[in-house]
Amino acid sequence: MKNNTVKSAEIKKIYMDHSATTQTDPAVVEAMLPYLTKFYGNPSALYSIAEESKKAIDRSRETIASFINASPSEIIFTSCGTESDNQAIISIARLKKEKGNHIITTSIEHHAVLHTCDYLQKEGFEVTFLPVDGYGRVSAEDLKKAIKPTTILITIMHANNEVGTLQDIKTLSSIAHKNGILFHTDAVQSIGKVPVDVVEMGVDMLSSSAHKLYGPKGVGFLYVKKGVPMKPFMHGGDQERKLRAGTENVASIVGYAKAIELAKNSYEAEAIRLRNLSRYFVEELDKAVPDVVFTGHPTDRTPGHVSCCFSYIEGESVLLMLDSLGICVSSGSACTARSLAASHVLLAMGIDVTIAQGSIRFTLGHENTKDDIDYVLKHLPGIVDKFRKMSPLYEK
Amino acid sequence: MYNKKVKDHFMNPRNVGKIKNPDGTGEIGNPKCGDVMHIEIKVEKGIIADVKFQTFGCAAAIASSSMVTEIVKGMTIEEAEKVTNQAVADALEGLPPEKMHCSNLAADALLKAIQEYKEKQK
């Protein structure tokens, strides 16, 4: 057991937590800088440096809108993915209250959606949390059955952050529309990784966040289809067509557009590269470590996303050992690593609660190579073995 | 999140394993809650001659188990009984507040092992 400490010379830094956040791309930082140092004028002001920041926002809106096949006027900039989710859900709930009080979502949403729905439930709204299958997919039949005359909104995430599984949004949104119900999707984990086309997907609202795709933290957008009503919940100035008051985060918006522009040119090739890497990783890991339960859909998932549970042990200990080797991963969801409960996503997928305690998520991105994976594969089996030998649940 | 001492006991835990013919064993926790602690003791002339643990749990749980075994090894049963959860946490130079319950498990599992030993003596 002793001497597990590695000499510092051997320690690398291998970041495999791209679903938590990404490193801001240097080209993004470069694009942002002039809007902090030179064109710092308030976009609402009338002098020329302000004119430049206003134009930059307009250009950014166009770049982003075109990437998801929307019109620029359908994009509202927000402070993050969480705000976009809150804005969409709470706004529709308030505006459609006369029509009904029923909202449908899923049991595997990010807390930005789940806790927003809980909040509305406390206010008297009725919420249905749809179940998922063992891969984390929602069934069209379950959705149809859940619809009531009082249903005003359906919100279903595109890609799940913990297990990577993608939903068939096109089918699900068409069910909503046949019943005259608005459809929102949280696409925070999918934009820049898989095709996202709001027309093709048939969504009325869509949330996104820049920091998941090599953009800066603290900026997001909400796509709102023309004609869909919105009620602001930030009150103040006239920014964002009076839908989101507050002086715009100009530099971050510019950085967001730059990140989208970079993704546009590279994401298809990158998706193939990441899928190959993660396939190799899964195959080798499965060979090297017994009793690994891979979670999420094997193919219908975001590129580079590998999630699994190591039976008989607890995820945090594996995470910390990997950290001591310079490898950054997460256990369960990044946001719940400090809480004691097993992941709500894994439990909803029917994974045994004891097994769910051993969950680890590796999310690969731009800077990861096959060498990185080999480095992880070199150390991970020994770490798992060490903790299994320490576990009273493991009798071998 | 964890201090150096906790990390040390987590990375290099002392007294991991099982004892052949233990004089007392104590198990506490529930895998559903994410933690199970199993402690075994060997007692010679009223003194804890050997103690081993197995733990399924987070880093704090592993470090606490390791620490409690280190504290009580060589103690008399009477002394070992008095080792509190707080004493384990203090010996680890503190745990994050949300991880305090993990140290509770360690002292509780030890106490259970001691109780079992005492039962056998009757």
Ligand SMILES: Cc1ncc(COP(=O)(O)O)c(C=O)c1O
């Ligand atoms: C699916 C999903 N939705 C929403 C969010 C929240 O995004 P943000 O961190 O920008 O608030 C995240 C990020 O963790 C996410 O993964």
Ligand code: FES
């Ligand atoms: S053992 Fe439960 S969180 Fe530490």
